[in-house]
Amino acid sequence: MAELPMNLRDDNISEETKTLISSLPRERDSQGKLCKYQGCWYYYNTLQALINFQTNFQPRDSDIVLASFPKSGTTWLKALAIAILERSKQNSDDPLTHPLLSDNPHGIVPFFEIDMYLKTATPDLTKFSTSSPSLFSTHMPLHTMKEGLKDSPCKVVYLCRDVKDALISRWYFRCKYQNKQVAGSILESMFESFCSGVSFYDPFWDHALSYWSGSLENPKQVLFMRYEEMKTEPYVQVKRLAEFLGYPFTKEEEESGLVNKVLELCSLRNLSGLEVNKTGKTWMNVDNNSYFRKGEVGDWKNYLTPEMETKIDMIIEEKLQGSGLRL
Template identity: 60%
Template sequence: MNEKEIPMNLRDEEQNPSEETKRFISSLPSDIDCYGIKMFKYKGCWYEKNILQAILSFQKSFEPQETDIIVASFPKSGTTWLVALAFALVRRSKYLSNDGHPLLSHNPHDLVPFLEIELYNNVNKSSKPDLTKFSSSSSPRLFSTHMSFHALQVPLKKESPCKIVYVRRKVKDVLVSLYHFNKSHKGVLWGGEGSGVEEITIEDLFESFCTGVTYFGPYWDQVLSYWRGSLEDPKHVLFMRYEELKSEPHAQIKRLAEFLECPFTEEEEQSGLVDKILELCSFRNLSGLEINKTGKSWIGLDFKTLYRRGEVGDSKNYLTPEMETKIDMITEEKLKGSGLKL
């Protein structure tokens, strides 16, 4: 079945989905993930119904501004860290001192909301999101997303492009981190609908992950969508690697600042501001804050589950040699000819 575009007559709907929107979603290819949740394939990736409705709503009503910044990733790829870094970078003139810094009292995702998980998700909401508070309080506006580049692109105008920063993490570590995160939430994820399945094995998730039928998957297709976007338009799409952020944080945060058009001045570097931002946004600091130990998101997600270990290579403690071989084979086949190395 071929992928479908949004019918013209659905593009002026209000936030609550109409019967036509529901029929459109129902007409898409569908499958069941390892939690028993029905997923729908749209523009090459799989989404749960509520998340897909939110994406369609975003595509219909989001009006991009030239200064917008969107942090994108596959789930459990370093999203929270990169969101914190982006916020600290572009807001540093407003919060010169760490004393009273918003990141000390708010989870990064409260400061940089997800487009499809929070702002346009109609779960417990009855109207379109009010984005005026972002325009009036600060510029640039900062958002985050897990949707594919193809889905994100729909409302972005060529003449007024946003800055998109994508972070990629090695697939095996993503899989293991996703397993532990999902285990904490028993299949009720990202503002979608849970199945009631209380426990799955890593083998169950592995099979679902390899077929690609998982939230925002397939992993490889999503990564490739942003990789190709960065090659086609490097001025507006930055492709970053989690492992490089870990191994060379100073170089990578300066690279990020340059891309976001807020480079560090010589005076800032000499004052140690780079180190201050890295420390503020570090795993050790963020995971130890009271808000991230006891707080919850608007959908009831415990912030503490966003911070497990954050290590590189942790997958070796959970995946069998056979699992690793299968993932290596899929990766080789998926990336063939792309120029991307995972």
């Protein structure tokens, strides 16, 4: 069995965090020990990184945070945000000459709790935030992440996806980085964990609701986007994203076809075909090509039974009742 990535382990915990963990609800899954902190389940090393972030991060008002539940289109969102900002800052003849051609989106936009604060409580932020605005990302729910933002007005974009598709994508991703055969028994175990709300970054419904409520309370700071809408109306949604970030496409840019160029550059077909994404790895030794699979809406129908579909839909309907959020 391949060694677990550092964020899933429990070998980088301070004594203070060990004491905290002893007071928290705890569970164990096939990958390691989980604890529930501020309503969300984390592996121990990830919790340590999260606390490091909450305690030590010094945000700038211009920072932008890209948030999502795992396997909900995070790579695509990162790529689009990078392309929008890079095209706005550059004055070269080719406005699409930027880091996406030589680095994976996850290498360009770091996760607070997976990349930046996992190894140390005081990372060198200069290598993560050399420009303004700086892009960061997270899988934390909004209320937890905002503790690290310390009342900064920086903008937050949340991408939400049908959790059934996210579950299938997560299943494939887990099997790949653990070098395991894609097996139904693993999916069944993940399905049961999801339904119980006890899995890494779960419960999903509370996660989505944290950002949904934030977008209603402060729509100028929190943008709630849906993966399915990005698939059905990509032109409209990428313009919406650019406007929210403060870098709207000009009429001239639209007429020149730049919006479509951004969409093509960030397409699954193009990104997965780049050499860096076919052969490269993240610093945690995860293959870059693991982040590109199908990207389809409704692919879950090929894997989940009608009974599994019904159970998930009933849970989501119950948990979101009265919120105004429909998934």
